[in-house]
Amino acid sequence: MTAPLAVRGRGVRHRFGGTVAVDDIDLDVAAGTVFGLLGPNGAGKTTTIRMITTLLPTPPGAIEVFGVDVARHKPAVRRLIGYVPQQLSADGALTGRENVALFACLFDVPRARRRRIVGTTLESVGLAEVADRTAGTYSGGMIRRLELAQALVNVPRLLVLDEPTIGLDPIGRAGVWDRIGEVGASTGMTVLFTTHYMDEADQHCDRIALMHRGRIRALGTPAELKAGVGPDATLDDVFRAVTGDELGSDAGERMRDVRATRRTARRLG
Template identity: 75%
Template structure:
């Protein structure tokens, strides 16, 4: 395994990573590196294995075959790895009965932010996502875009070196989507944070991701910059064209639960 003292390890290194749920192979031996400081897109249809991969990287699922390292730390060192990561899951994590400030303060405690630093760190996270004025309102009164920004603040309160976003703009209108990404870009510019994101919006991936891995049926099928992937397919190709060429038109049957979950989230975000 890579030692933490190794110079400039990648933010993420997956080697021979595999995971199954019973007889269903969700992740089928992937090798993947995410360089430190990049915005990296992990794309693919529902059921491709993206969320399972993210859950192993975030230590929410055990790594049973292959290996995962985060900044040189083996994912088996769960608490050490979790201190380096901020995670915004696809499903809503904000509590509507709490205020925005209370939601972020709860995550500060969960991520073991030192007590003496919590008040300032909560305020900084809320300010970073533009929610200072609304911080003491109950989250149930927030718009969909505000909820996503609140969840981003929850992930940022521990000052992570790696931010992992699973469909961060699902169900949002174009203005709200742009606002969320503007916050992510500003925070990354200020901190040098690495970002790993999944999205079904190809325009987002093309505009914001420096490199992309396209995943289908548990395997990485294509890897490169958006421009490289488009050029490899042919003149005037778009990222939508690349996605269709790599994944085809059929949705894996195992992905229907992901589709339903995504629709539930979209309805809740309005």
């Protein structure tokens, strides 16, 4: 593989006391792509994301972001990343503009440019007109777009979103994805996100890793993963094949074939 990797993980693991949250996973996210980390609650998605974003310790050599070792160069990695956490991070008592300006400050956006960048970022997520209302008056979808603006204000090369659309209605979800798509297309930004909405992953991902109990159980493009289960399979079927008790069944066997094929392809390519 010659294209630079936005994220390269090898043998990534993390335990909380006796709980193995992430169990020896390898992860390649190619630059400029949209990569989805899928899986049920407790699969280990957030833990993986927090390791990539330097919020949990990692051993040297385990994770690189654009070739920079996360364990050795935390501040450098943080400058490359924009992060929208799973739990809400916007302050309802501040206006939209104040919320984004706070992040511009945190991320050392130069003072002379701050005003302009905050304005254009709010515009890019479709909140210019409501920027001076307090965030407490925003809908769920608007709050999520405000958080997206907070993560975009330092013009990251890698945008990391943990469950960006959880709890939103279909219009709110579409609004968030439209903005991510537009920003991605205009900047070439790499996007890494987690979800448990299969339709969303199918629609927006170049590649998907399906996690279950700390491990990656399936990896590929949405089309490859679906073809691995059978004709007319949906990602929901893939999800069931991977997370159900049917791993020894035909679907499970075929899923392993997809992975083996991918590994061979990587070796050859």
